[in-house]
Amino acid sequence: MDMLELHENRLVVRLPAELDHHSTEEIRRKIDDMIRDKIVDELEFDFSQTVFMDSAGIGMLLGRYKMMRALNGQILISHMNGQVQRLLQLSGIRKYIQF
Numbered sequence: 001m002d003m004l005e006l007h008e009n010r011l012v013v014r015l016p017a018e019l020d021h022h023s024t025e026e027i028r029r030k031i032d033d034m035i036r037d038k039i040v041d042e043l044e045f046d047f048s049q050t051v052f053m054d055s056a057g058i059g060m061l062l063g064r065y066k067m068m069r070a071l072n073g074q075i076l077i078s079h080m081n082g083q084v085q086r087l088l089q090l091s092g093i094r095k096y097i098q099f
Contacts, residue, residue, distance in 0.1 A: 003027070004034055009041040015050045019057035028060050032067070041073045048079035058091050065096050074098070 005012045011034055016023050034040065043064055061075075068075045075097050080088065088094065 004030055006034070006038060006040070009039055010044060011035070011038070011040045011042070012044045012046055014046045014048070015057075017049050017051050019050050019053040019060075021054065021056035024056045024060040028063065031064060035067065035071070040068075040071070042076060043068050043073065044076045044078055046079050047077065047081070047084050050084055051081065053084055053087060058088070058093060061093060061097065 003014050003016075005014070011031070013027065013031060015027070019027075031043070035043075045061065045064075061077075065075050077088065077097055077099050080099070085099070088097075088099070
């Protein structure tokens with residue numbers, strides 16, 4: 001299964017088990033390239049496989065949020081486990097991104 005799946009104007013990003021500074025740069029590049037090449041109104045981050053995330057993951061989410069906001073799009077987060085959900089809530093990201 002590919003990391004990125006485009007369904008009409010929704011881009012779904014299936015995140016890896018570990019979302020850290022080693023993985024975020026490649027993910028960021030792939031998302032940005034896809035958004036530049038296709039019409040994307042919604043960006044969904046699927047955390048179903050993710051068991052670990054650090055501040056680089058939060059930074060990547062906020063950066064994509066800013067990009068989508070500039071394009072009048074929206075960003076969604078889905079399928080979080082309890083640990084990832086708690087980290088995202090503590091980070092305050094819920095003010096900006098719909099869970």
